[in-house]
Amino acid sequence: MTKSQAKDLSKIFPATKKTGIQLLEKMITFDVDKRISVEEALKSPYFNDVRDENAEARHQKIEKFEFEDIDIDDMTLRALILDEIMYFNPEWKKQLKKQLKEKAKQLKQLHGHGQR
Numbered sequence: 001m002t003k004s005q006a007k008d009l010s011k012i013f014p015a016t017k018k019t020g021i022q023l024l025e026k027m028i029t030f031d032v033d034k035r036i037s038v039e040e041a042l043k044s045p046y047f048n049d050v051r052d053e054n055a056e057a058r059h060q061k062i063e064k065f066e067f068e069d070i071d072i073d074d075m076t077l078r079a080l081i082l083d084e085i086m087y088f089n090p091e092w093k094k095q096l097k098k099q100l101k102e103k104a105k106q107l108k109q110l111h112g113h114g115q116r
Contacts, residue, residue, distance in 0.1 A: 019046040 009021045016024075023044045026036035042051065072080075086093040 017046065019044060022046075 006025075009024055010016070010018075013021065013024070023036070023041060023046045027041060029035040086096075
């Protein structure tokens, strides 16, 4: 994978506080060893206005989500993630469909040409 130049997130999210931009940069760091952990992220100054650790401590119940109990293989998980990406990026979906049609047409022509 080719290394690319980082985007200036403060220009993409101009209404976000500096602490929010710093947190986001740490969360989307490509190298997993350098990426911020959940525990570190929750301690970010960005959450100072919304987080109440005393209230959190009073709630002992650990939330469970229905999808956590489903046994799912890697290919199905990848397909579900791709579905989600396509749902939120309809223009990208159109481009990929167009590329797929063009490739299928090329393969059909090659296959048909080889049978003559």
